[in-house]
Amino acid sequence: MARSGKERFNDVQNQRPSARFKLTRVGVTGVKKPISIKRPGKTVVLTATIDMYVDLPATQKGSHMSRNVEVLDEAVDRSFSRPVRSLEDLAKGLAAELLRRHDYASRAEVHIAADYFLDKKAPSGRKTTEVYRLTAAAKGARDGKSANVKKSIGVEVVGMTACPCAMEGVREHMKGTHPEHAKSLSKLPTITHNQRNVAMLRLDVPDGLDIEADTLIEIVEGALSTPTREILKRKDEAALVYAAHANPKFVEDVVRDILGQVLARYPRLPDDVEITVRSESEESIHKHSAFAERVTTIGELRA
Amino acid sequence: MARSGKERFNDVQNQRPSARFKLTRVGVTGVKKPISIKRPGKTVVLTATIDMYVDLPATQKGSHMSRNVEVLDEAVDRSFSRPVRSLEDLAKGLAAELLRRHDYASRAEVHIAADYFLDKKAPSGRKTTEVYRLTAAAKGARDGKSANVKKSIGVEVVGMTACPCAMEGVREHMKGTHPEHAKSLSKLPTITHNQRNVAMLRLDVPDGLDIEADTLIEIVEGALSTPTREILKRKDEAALVYAAHANPKFVEDVVRDILGQVLARYPRLPDDVEITVRSESEESIHKHSAFAERVTTIGELRA
Amino acid sequence: MARSGKERFNDVQNQRPSARFKLTRVGVTGVKKPISIKRPGKTVVLTATIDMYVDLPATQKGSHMSRNVEVLDEAVDRSFSRPVRSLEDLAKGLAAELLRRHDYASRAEVHIAADYFLDKKAPSGRKTTEVYRLTAAAKGARDGKSANVKKSIGVEVVGMTACPCAMEGVREHMKGTHPEHAKSLSKLPTITHNQRNVAMLRLDVPDGLDIEADTLIEIVEGALSTPTREILKRKDEAALVYAAHANPKFVEDVVRDILGQVLARYPRLPDDVEITVRSESEESIHKHSAFAERVTTIGELRA
């Protein structure tokens, strides 16, 4: 399905389709590329997976899909001589360029996702390298001769939640089986189930506002019972596990605390910024997961 | 995260949350259950994966998640004594029951997906058993004392698309390299790339209207270059591969032809029925996929 | 790639290959079928995924792959009139039939995997339906006019492990920060990290010996800190979480305790039976997993 439309052959894409419906999104999915990107104080190379679409009018049979990958390849090549500022800036540039090259399209959409590494600290201050997931998206609409493109940024963080409800239940249970220790049990954080939690925060990035992925990761890690760390020597492990139990959280709490922190850290975010926050716990006591989500705007959150 | 809320313990879920935001969806994801379901002339058992959510008001700390799985288990048990009519009817019943058991919730949402098998025929008439994917969803909103629940049905079909654009390109190419065969090349379907296509059709099912998954599968298979079949002896294989090349299709064509067929087969569908159609080709000439989608209402399609 | 080899066409598979190497395994992978199978007191229908191979001599260009799916379809159809005794018996029958239909082959191999459901009990005795993964395999070698086929059975169980090492670390940590509760902390199970553990047991099933999947699942669940359960009301949750902490386990412990139980429960297993046991913890404090495995024979375990 090359379909460049610029060559001498009979151009199948430009033919009239049999069933005349317009299409919402037509494009390529699952394209993998290395991207060179500027981060505070350094340049990093990410392995990104990209989806790129435009809409298609009812009068045209096919989209010229090879143009999508051409647009991407040119941007990738440029990134190695001049690293992009962020994945969302890359997405925005790609969406604008899609509208330029697909003159029949009125909208364009780009999604990018990549693993991303940051140096973090264990409780003792020891350095550990942690993996996160970055996502970026851009949606463009043709507006006369130019294009109106909105971009968004997202982070996905694996951390730990300890269940507050089971902690109360276990406390009662242990008071019953060990009444002689009831006083200590009442005073101390105690046993509960804890597990991997995958928490996600995604929001629009208005022009002129600086929203750093590293800050969003910090917000999400701060809303979990504790972050996870790849290297934990014994004292670090004890400190981190204790800290999680001193800060038990439902998936609901994780979502709400992220929402609260976003409002606090970004007071200048316009009301029409769309935001999605999600927390999913891979429950250690069940074979299924527990899930909470809020999809809303900054304006609604402030109301 | 048991959280049934019916017992004597201090009920953590009913406490006030620290950050007071309502939540869009709270529940369980990835629950697996066997479901017994009535199909034309028989009863089949599917292995289903289910997600179940309700919303949560700002005033309540946690949802009582164990109720979700209880509701599901009761429905599963019932299905073995009295098989459900369809996955979407099951989803609808579950959503209504979620609203009954979560009195603080104003909305409920259920998603179900399962592999599903049908006996089909190879070109020679030989029977082959084919696998499809069924999905069902229901969204309920509390409406005074009762609930208003909308259900939807979806099918995902793996089939084959042969590219019409590359066929023209190869034809020109071969006329150039084999001019002595130009006449035959002009008259016959010829070489092109072909590949697995995953096509999806999902739409609301209004009350009182009968929409059968088997019919939707038929519509989707009919919109591909050809369906795929698990057993193809040599003559069947030749007939099927030839048929695909006599009927080359873009992902765009697949989506449009499904849309056209839905309008033709279901003239009584109300205008407000939401419909999503998608076709994704795992391109044999690329490492990425080609994608087309329409998200709309029946009313817009008729306009 | 139909390739039945029984028809009048020029049979490409029977041609001589250009590079004359024999092949270890040639066949079909990822075939999905419903299977009707007899379990104690009932018949269940599983959605199975099947791989089927034979070897190929250096002198033959291609294997007749459509025969594999034909053999499978016939067995599937038979299972609905007369349910198979077990997945491993089905695998054995398929491997024997592959050798009959591929006369050029000297070996055959079949793998089957399926989700499987059992009714279990929460600590209170309340019924919950739990999902497990069954696997079965068979390897056949041609032996004169008949075939020598060995079969094996496997179970994969999701359960919970609580870390014994972190429990000691947290105990020391809490004694330091709460010296007034040192005595209680020394006497009681306390806080640790716990998480989903995926444990697997697979072993050969010698002819004449009855090894039930349900028993293997029982063995594996018994070797974890606790099994997980899909429905846990508050008291059940407390009891289960407490039980896990009273029985902390490394992945190493899980593997060793399964090995010990297999020896104890099946004293008549021959020495040459091959066995693999694996335990993988999706660590709640790390983004990676902890893993332990033993691959051996019953004879070596007894030594």
Place this chain on the structure above:
Amino acid sequence: MARSGKERFNDVQNQRPSARFKLTRVGVTGVKKPISIKRPGKTVVLTATIDMYVDLPATQKGSHMSRNVEVLDEAVDRSFSRPVRSLEDLAKGLAAELLRRHDYASRAEVHIAADYFLDKKAPSGRKTTEVYRLTAAAKGARDGKSANVKKSIGVEVVGMTACPCAMEGVREHMKGTHPEHAKSLSKLPTITHNQRNVAMLRLDVPDGLDIEADTLIEIVEGALSTPTREILKRKDEAALVYAAHANPKFVEDVVRDILGQVLARYPRLPDDVEITVRSESEESIHKHSAFAERVTTIGELRA
């Protein structure tokens, strides 16, 4: 499960286990890290996924797993000041270091996998960036005071196969339906099914022998009907699709041609080098895949 074993706490890992069995592999799986690696003429950064194991004697309860990730983190940090020569050299270094730090272990094993990008050419010579999968492994055995470590390298390539059997079948079919074009049909490559093929080559890398991943990728791409390319303008697409049909291949052919090329390109490979070659076609006419594999030694191939 921190378990460093170097600290003052009661060291749970060094305790005697209850069931006294040795374990084959104990370690960490799914660790993600960025790796800086030297390639011909440049340095590239890969996002790698790593598994690291040692064995465990029957007398020891637990392995000190945090040492594995420490060893890895140190190597990753070093790679950014001094890029590693290859993933298999990195794996070898890690395996040797695991044996140094786990003094109770007699064997160590490391697996690394990463996406990898190369600039390739479309038929017209136009540059396209293509994604491949690299794998590396090392297995070490303690040998007195030093360690004996073997390394291996692997590549996974997505390309295209066109079926030779269906081409003959379609030719016969078309001669029957279009007898007036029988002569052209006999002379030209014609219609067949074609699809994505995932082909894999993995072999031991003996000390002193230089085996480049880029060369292995070239060998595998050369054994497919054609490689796939991410950007194909219309003439390129026609040329590539035609080339695939002029070079139809079974999965069996792909495996055999890779084996033949390895023997031809590496005449100095010792006989005891282990090699695995695999080809899997995601059949465009079926919902399942076709598979061929050879697992052997270079010596057996030469026999």
